[in-house]
Amino acid sequence: MNAKKFLIEMTITASVTFVVAAIVTYLYSYFVHGIGIVNWETAFDMAIILGIILPLSQIRSDKSSLK
DSSP states (O other): OOHHHHHHHHHHHHHHHHHHHHHHHHHHIIIIISSOOOOHHHHHHHHHHHHHHHHHHHHHHHHHHHO
16 A cells, blocks of 8 residues: 555545544533534544554555455
């Protein structure tokens, strides 16, 4: 996997993770606490972490399947 493909995968994964985490934190705070507030810090942290880790794990699995 080249650098351009890695950055594209990272951007897509981070974007989807950010949106899903924002929706989940909103729904959690709405149903549990009665106030619909998005936890932006959690959504951003998860997006960065999973945006890096998931494409890297895909690279590792692709390399191991070639052996």
